[in-house]
Amino acid sequence: MAMTKLENLINPEVMGDIISAELPKAIKFSPVAKIDTTLEGRAGNTITVPKYEYIGDAEDVAEGVAMGTVVLTATSQQATVKKVGKAVQLTDESVLSGLGNPIDEAISQLKKSIASKIDNDILEALKGGDLQVGTGTANFSVKLVSDALDAFEDEGLDERKFLFVNPKHLGVLRASDEFNRASDLGDKVLMTGAVGMIYGCEVIPTRKIEAEEGVYNLILAKEGAVAIYLKKDVEVESDRDILSKTTTLSADEHYVAVLHDNSKVCRIVCK
Secondary structure (H helix, E strand, O other): OOOOOHHHHOOHHHHHHHHHHHHHHHOOOHHHEEEEOOOOOOOOOEEEEEEEOOOOOOOOOOOOOOOOOOOOOEEEEEEEOEEEEEEEEEEHHHHHHOOOOHHHHHHHHHHHHHHHHHHHHHHHHHOOOOEEEOOOOOOOOHHHHHHHHHHOOOOOOOOOEEEEEOHHHHHHHHOOOOEEEHHHOOHHHHOOOOOEEEOOEEEEEOOOOOOEOOEEEEEEEEOOOEEEEEEEEEEEEEEEEOOOOEEEEEEEEEEEEEEOOHHHEEEEEEO
């Protein structure tokens, strides 16, 4: 007679695959972060990230005159991979006869936990950008969004831009004539979690943009502003306690998030 055992219900490898597949959608700041798997399968946990300075626009050159040269300069930063993880403990009773589906709930909670941590790290990387508009003394207005776009000093019409705001700022944006609701913009915008667009920027609300002593730091960023260097994808493991009759599930991921392109992020500082 076939018997259903606990190990048939909990498959860590399958759970790891599910979390890895669903994780990108759970990360709020994923639209501006590119994934780099350079470190996978390689020794070492440190990577040197170059930052090149723009050489300037091309110049007119007269016939027969040699072009002048400029120096290509770059700075670099070292980033060290870290491990993040979370664990939950399930009793046999909860798995076999508990209300709802504890296994699915464990998968969901582990995914949310890792996604939230990656979001925090991406946000910290974005805050390291040099570009800034506003001084923190004026109230938030849509003009500050326009000023932030001007700070990029490029046309960038083909680059997607994302404005991350605290939900408290949505009222100001929605009241603007420049605001377009997501329902009018198609599936591509809806996939990013944007609630609309303003000045060509997809607006994504997140409570991770918090007020600090009455000052908000909104983030305007382009695709590729941050890089996530992945050393090892999400791994789920289980461990059995035969005395308490419980199963512990742990999930971890090895990565580091760094500011990849300083010219692709601008902070908006306001009240």
